[in-house]
Amino acid sequence: MNQAKVPVWVSIALIPFINVMLAFFVSALVILALGEDPIEAAGYLIYGAFGYEEGIGYTLYYATNLIFTGLAVSVAFKAGLFNIGGEGQAYIGGLGVGLVCLWFDSSLPLMVIAPLAIIGGALFGAAWAYIPAYLQARRGSHVVITTIMFNFIASSLMVYLLVNWLKQDGRMSPNSRTFEESAWLPYMHELLAPFGIELSESPLNASFLWALICCVFVWGLIWHTRWGYQLRTLGTNATAAVYAGIDNSKVTIWVMLISGGLAGFVGLNEIMGVNHSLLLNFTAGYGFAGIAVSLMGRNHPVGIIVAAILFGALYQGGSELAFEIPTITPEIVVVIQGLVILFSGALENMLKDRIEGFFIRKSVA
Template identity: 55%
Template sequence: MKRLPGWADYILIPLLNLSLALGVAALVVLAIGENPLDALRVMIEGAFLYEGAFGYTLYYTTSFIFTGLAVAVAFHARLFNIGGEGQAYLGGLGGLLVCLAFDGWMPSAILIPLAIAGAAAMGAAWAIIPGWLQAHRGSHIVITTIMFNFIGAGLMVALLAGALMRSGQSNPESREIADAARLPAIHDIANALGFDMASTPLNLAFPLALLACVGVWVLIWRTRWGYALRAMGESGSAAVYAGIPVKRMIVTAMAISGALAGLMAINTLLGAQGKVVLNFPSGFGFTGIAVALMGRSHPVGILLAAFLFGALFQGGTELDFEFQTITREMVLVIQGLIILFSGALSLMFVPWVARRIGRA
């Protein structure tokens, strides 16, 4: 098959897939008996225009950057890590345990980095086991990561309703962590600097997510390890022939992938919520798959796709308030369609576009 020029491959095709997904979603809205343009307007207002809306959008973007990068790193080695949900959940546990142990006396400057490391470490640990099983025992990583999502969820329910449950509470959730462990909110910083900004959950995890994008870019395209990773993804046998330690690479790729997913937890635990609540990743690990697919596993693409999904999620909550008949689950529909069109059906448009370009 002829390769498409870069602009078509990286811009035209994703846009086509996105429009197709939005088009089908619009048909669903029509079928319900509402005007899709009204719904779109409500979502845009909800995501950008209302006071504080943009902060919420960027807050969700932060989570999606982490889970999207997690999927992408593994995907460069043709490893399909769909365990981001569980890894993020366990990442929350890692960060929480650090806070519970040290937040009584440790100063922020040490405590916060330690908690971040804890989240990354637990996320990594939850991905290393499937990685190791894939590398050394040949268990299919997709199945094991699915199973680990459920095992992790069960474990967290047992802990949050048991040993880690806040005393005198009936909800399964942890106690709040000390202020010293909290990442400062962006609006607090802005207000301190004299800017007027509405209160939103956006916090310093956002710049950390941007840093993670840069870090992943350097790692994948500017290091020997990244080269080996991509070589492995292109051709496993060539990688073996070139002396790349494939088994070790699988485990380390999964570790980094899991660590990134685990970092999603700092946005919620150290940032917005200050505690671990039941099912806090709320499907964002799976959204990471859509983000990585749309972003073509490149940090720049992931940043844009995460922003798109951030806007969709924040705009989607507005649907609940404005309509009787459309709910925020509409966003899930769009998400599923995007995964379908830009993932499973990604090749559908390629011959068509190639013909068009060839004729022009």
């Protein structure tokens, strides 16, 4: 099929939109089977996500984590690498953020701690991605297998560190001490208040702005730099990349380092922005959800932002839905989220040929 004759907006916008609508249609059938009204359920979901300021704040708070992990997946995917280790890289990146805050919160101001935390999250996340990258580039181990395994290693390592080294004395739960306020990222309602913009309180914090900056960085890197050209060439045709003089092993390693560093920024939002202490399981599956966000967003930063907001809306709106209609339990909300992932990921090509064929025939006629 001649892809050149298919309008770009069809692949980038129309096909993902149709896939999401199919997912919602099947979700409506599930809700009907429970004896509830799908229209009423959709109203509660939309209202919970976008109907009031606090709900919007929560939606964007969830979306922040998904932007970071979605970007992490997309950078690797552009190079032909399927990084499924975002969960572990985010976990270890959060460790880097937390250690910076624990070490410097009583001696340095936020304007110094924040850049150090960004560097710490990026370095720790990249370091955790380095070993699978090295094994892929130099030893031929498949990056999918190694990154999955490193998720479990990261989880066990965090349990060990928090239980034996970082847990606050006299505390039963495996949490570090609470950071001093000098190591707290400001909330968005606090940032905007001096400008006369009043917002309801929510977990949305300054890391959302950093996520948007990272989107610009990834866009510039992939499409407007020599490194980005090497990255895309490797992902398109590894053999051609070799003939072009590109060191595929070297590119594989630095791409995975960038991917791991982006995933590590989840710690900025969760550790420094909301929880203000190191704790277990703060990643909450964002690393895996980032795969769906990246696929739905067609591995483009703009698409990733839109997909992340959609998933953030499902998280927040789903909570409102489960509260208002007890029959629709949180597990059913997870099913709805899973259907969106299924149709946007595994079944994304189900209608692709037919839709593109329609536009090709239309352009020929």
